[in-house]
Amino acid sequence: MTTSHPLSGASPQRPSSDGGSEVWRLFRGDGERRETPFPAAPPWRRFGLESVTDASVSYARPYLIGPDEADVVNAALHLRRPLLVTGQPGTGKSSLAHAVAHELTLGRVLQWPVNSRSTLQDALYQYDAVGRLREATLLRDAEGTEPDIGQYIRLGALGNALLPRERPRVLLIDELDKGDIDLPNDLLTVFEEGEFAIPELTRLPDDHTPVHVQTDDPDEFAPVTRGRVRCSEFPVVIITSNGERDFPPAFLRRCVRLDLPEPDERRLREIIAAHLGPDALNHTDDLLREFLGRRAAGELATDQLLNAVFLRKGGVNLDAGSLLEAVLHRLGEAV
Secondary structure: OOOOOHHHOOOOOOEOOOOOEOOOOOOOOOOOOOOOOOOOOOHHHOOOHHHHOOHHHHOOOOOOOOHHHHHHHHHHHHHOOOEEEEOOOOOOHHHHHHHHHHHOOOOOOEEEEOOOOOOHHHHHEEEOHHHHHHHHHHHHHHOOOOOOHHHHEEEOHHHHHOOOOOOOOEEEEEOHHHOOOOHHHHHHHHHHHOEEEOHHHHOOOHHHOOEEEEOOOOOOEEEEEOOEEEOOOOOEEEEEEOOOOOOOHHHHHOOEEEEOOOOOHHHHHHHHHHHHOHHHHOOOHHHHHHHHHHHHHOOOOHHHHHHHHHHHHOOOOOOOOOHHHHHOOOOOOOO
């Protein structure tokens, strides 16, 4: 008889000597080779080819937000202003962009993860000058023609967001506070004007327009006239920040600000039920108390609690050894 794996939602298997379940241990550290079937992943760690293009399929994570916070989001949507979302890690800053795109059927979220090396041009477009030069040389030798420059220009996340569309796209600028100190100011003109120029195209003769450039869709090329991209509807821009540094007043003035609070116990229970089902709340009071106590003493994220509940629901003994410590470790601690 075949027995289901406990992490797929079945009842726990034979307990081991330390009170855990033997079957949940895919890796046992004994050097013996086994072709072990993998259990179902947590809902928030499931991936598939359909998620690349179908936003309705890819967004499988329920998102809970209070009415006051939802009103701030709506204000940004009506004002056509970027929404600056701050809060502790795990409060749902990045997930908010996917929730907005899902509810408003605005397609797949365009994402720009910011780091210390990010520049505005990275987000607008990339030009492969070396590739164009190499291919131009080959074509001249073979046919006497040059390749279309549009084949070597690919719009970035912000560039795609600013293409003229009847319905706007959602752009997530993630962790802007990790970027260069001048990056917020660099964004101001684009946010105010809703357009940008591609110098490699503005220098072309007038009879050379429009030029079709690559978009985030591998099967789509967008026409660009006289080297300028200008939106018809300002995109839904959601900017996240962990509060690592302050932004310039001129930048803040152009944003609608939303601070997401850490969820209290009632909201945590709602989140658990939404992600893992109401039955996941059974026998989790001790995990909730442990999580809230640890969070009061240091930085913890809500998804760490979901990880612990998911394992507990599958019959895993989180009291065994250092397992609970590994799942509910403080984020600010050195490793």
